[in-house]
Amino acid sequence: xxxxxxxxxxxxxxxxxxxxxxxxxxxxxxxxxxxxxxxxxxxxxxxxxxxxxxxxxxxxxxxxxxxxxxxxxxxxxxxxxxxxxxxxxxxxxxxxxxxxxxxxxxxxxxxxxxx
Amino acid sequence: xxxxxxxxxxxxxxxxxxxxxxxxxxxxxxxxxxxxxxxxxxxxxxxxxxxxxxxxxxxxxxxxxxxxxxxxxxxxxxxxxxxxxxxxxxxxxxxxxxxxxxxxxxxxxxxxxx
Numbered sequence: 606x607x608x609x610x611x612x613x614x615x616x617x618x619x620x621x622x623x624x625x626x627x628x629x630x631x632x633x634x635x636x637x638x639x640x641x642x643x644x645x646x647x648x649x650x651x652x653x654x655x656x657x658x659x660x661x662x663x664x665x666x667x668x669x670x671x672x673x674x675x676x677x678x679x680x681x682x683x684x685x686x687x688x689x690x691x692x693x694x695x696x697x698x699x700x701x702x703x704x705x706x707x708x709x710x711x712x713x714x715x716x717x718x719x720x
Numbered sequence: 721x722x723x724x725x726x727x728x729x730x731x732x733x734x735x736x737x738x739x740x741x742x743x744x745x746x747x748x749x750x751x752x753x754x755x756x757x758x759x760x761x762x763x764x765x766x767x768x769x770x771x772x773x774x775x776x777x778x779x780x781x782x783x784x785x786x787x788x789x790x791x792x793x794x795x796x797x798x799x800x801x802x803x804x805x806x807x808x809x810x811x812x813x814x815x816x817x818x819x820x821x822x823x824x825x826x827x828x829x830x831x832x833x834x
Contacts, residue, residue: 638820638822640822646826646827647825648810649824650822696763711764712763
């Protein structure tokens with residue numbers, strides 16, 4: 606049973622390009638969370654999705670960022686017109702459901718570098 | 721609203737010495753508390769968690785943490801540090817009413833000297 610798979614592991618984009626980050630949750634997990642880790646900082650919550658639904662996007666920047674978790678396929682975090690400040694590690698986590706302090710499984714992250 | 725404070729962004733210990741990483745939290749509801757470890761260029765691995773019940777929680781790799789409600793603390797300890805313990809450690813809090821989102825502290829980088 607593979608864990609949470611994120612790809613690519615490393616992504617380099619020029620300013621103004623689009624970045625697409627993919628996350629395949631663990632088998633049987635229907636809840637996906639995206640976090641961003643800026644250099645030398647902790648992880649900050651971005652968005653929480655279930656299949657075909659955005660449950661909470663309170664941590665997402667209002668512009669340029671979007672996320673989806675379609676019925677089929679991985680969850681996608683999309684960043685349009687990237688800027689240097691978007692350079693960070695983006696982590697995806699999945700869980701089988703909410704409640705009871707369920708702990709997630711984290712992926713290895715995608716490290717985005719904007720040049 | 722929840723928050724987590726990790727005192728000491730860098731902690732250095734000698735191999736074989738006690739490891740103590742501090743974590744204080746604030747939460748308006750009973751918290752669930754977690755410690756994660758992150759090795760360079762890797763994701764987060766769960767060390768241990770507290771949800772309910774016994775306040776002393778044992779985790780992997782010889783780590784343990786004690787939930788102290790009166791002190792709003794959840795400090796991580798290990799009696800004897802190994803070189804392989806060198807990593808970044810994150811304390812996090814969530815609650816059952818928040819969709820299980822985690823709020824993380826800023827992290828503590830543990831260095832182990834030979």
